[in-house]
Amino acid sequence: MLTVRAPATSANLGSGFDVFGTALERPADVVRVERAEETTIEMSGAGSEFIPEDPEKNTAGAVAEALDAPARIKIDKGVRPASGLGSSAASAAGAALALNELYDRGLSRSELVPIAAEGEALVSGEAHEDNVAPALLGGFTIAAEDGVTCVDASLPLVVCLPDIVVSTRDARRVVPDTAAVEDVVDTVGRAATLTVGMHRDDPELVGQGMEDRIVTPARAELIDGYDRVREAALEAGATGVTVSGAGPGVIAACYESDRREIAGAMLDAFDDVGVESRAYQTRIGGGATIH
Numbered sequence: 001m002l003t004v005r006a007p008a009t010s011a012n013l014g015s016g017f018d019v020f021g022t023a024l025e026r027p028a029d030v031v032r033v034e035r036a037e038e039t040t041i042e043m044s045g046a047g048s049e050f051i052p053e054d055p056e057k058n059t060a061g062a063v064a065e066a067l068d069a070p071a072r073i074k075i076d077k078g079v080r081p082a083s084g085l086g087s088s089a090a091s092a093a094g095a096a097l098a099l100n101e102l103y104d105r106g107l108s109r110s111e112l113v114p115i116a117a118e119g120e121a122l123v124s125g126e127a128h129e130d131n132v133a134p135a136l137l138g139g140f141t142i143a144a145e146d147g148v149t150c151v152d153a154s155l156p157l158v159v160c161l162p163d164i165v166v167s168t169r170d171a172r173r174v175v176p177d178t179a180a181v182e183d184v185v186d187t188v189g190r191a192a193t194l195t196v197g198m199h200r201d202d203p204e205l206v207g208q209g210m211e212d213r214i215v216t217p218a219r220a221e222l223i224d225g226y227d228r229v230r231e232a233a234l235e236a237g238a239t240g241v242t243v244s245g246a247g248p249g250v251i252a253a254c255y256e257s258d259r260r261e262i263a264g265a266m267l268d269a270f271d272d273v274g275v276e277s278r279a280y281q282t283r284i285g286g287g288a289t290i291h
């Protein structure tokens with residue numbers, strides 16, 4: 001079978017709601033495909049018992065349909081669903097790259113972004129591209145109306161995933177419909193700062209750019225212990241902390257030398273409020289790879 005490794009991703013990064021995303025070096029999904037008369041899906045791995053194998057309800061099935069590429073698809077989940085780590089997107093991006101290769105469709109990775117986003121539309125109600133873009137292209141991505149821009153960054157990160165489930169569909173319902181002009185001005189400044197920080201692999205600038213007054217406060221309410229975890233990470237040396245994607249994952253930017261301490265502090269802080277969690281000491285990584 002043709003095999004693709006597709007990385008977890010972290011979208012938004014505070015100031016870039018529905019626009020910014022980064023590929024994470026780990027964890028990742030492994031997607032295997034072979035040609036078939038009709039699409040079937042077999043799931044295994046982290047949280048796979050909660051993911052429908054019906055191709056009409058699985059993000060990989062939506063991609064097979066969009067590419068008109070029926071296949072036997074096996075997905076080994078490294079990324080638990082409803083995590084804020086682009087779990088649904090990893091499978092969609094992996095399937096898009098694998099089926100494009102299997103059927104010789106000849107599409108570029110950029111051209112596969114809107115196809116993989118069909119999977120996101122299936123599960124979250126909207127074809128947001130901020131997870132599938134970095135899962136396919138790697139690095140730090142800016143998914144805008146006019147297309148995706150990619151920065152080849154490799155900043156160290158810690159992502160802490162509490163044992164709480166927040167579905168992206170539900171977390172999109174708490175996003176405010178309007179924002180005050182001064183908050184929009186603040187967001188523009190922070191988004192610009194973060195983008196420069198990614199170009200320079202500068203944890204301080206990226207950290208400053210991760211602050212957000214518009215979307216993140218509403219999302220933080222859905223995560224038990226968020227404020228405590230954020231404070232603990234900052235005290236341990238994180239340069240910025242925010243909700244990863246729609247949550248419940250929490251992401252910290254940092255220097256490599258502080259990564260271990262930050263991971264420990266975040267785990268302890270969740271533990272203090274009675275929530276089990278696991279931490280990934282990772283960094284911005286590459287896009288999906290064919291094996």
Ligand SMILES: Nc1ncnc2c1ncn2[C@@H]1O[C@H](COP(=O)(O)OP(=O)(O)O)[C@@H](O)[C@H]1O
Pocket residue numbers: 050051052057058059060075080081082083084085086087088089091092123124166167168169245246247
């Ligand atoms: N291949 C897949 N991988 C992960 N989740 C999937 C997949 N196909 C469908 N889903 C559904 O998508 C939802 C998880 O997606 P989402 O809420 O966006 O979480 P995440 O932030 O982890 O991507 C769950 O309801 C899950 O059952």
Ligand SMILES: N[C@@H](CCOP(=O)(O)O)C(=O)O
Pocket residue numbers: 009010011012017018019083084085086087088128130131168171172244245246247
């Ligand atoms: N921009 C989206 C990103 C959702 O990411 P996920 O990893 O939680 O699926 C949003 O914030 O809704």
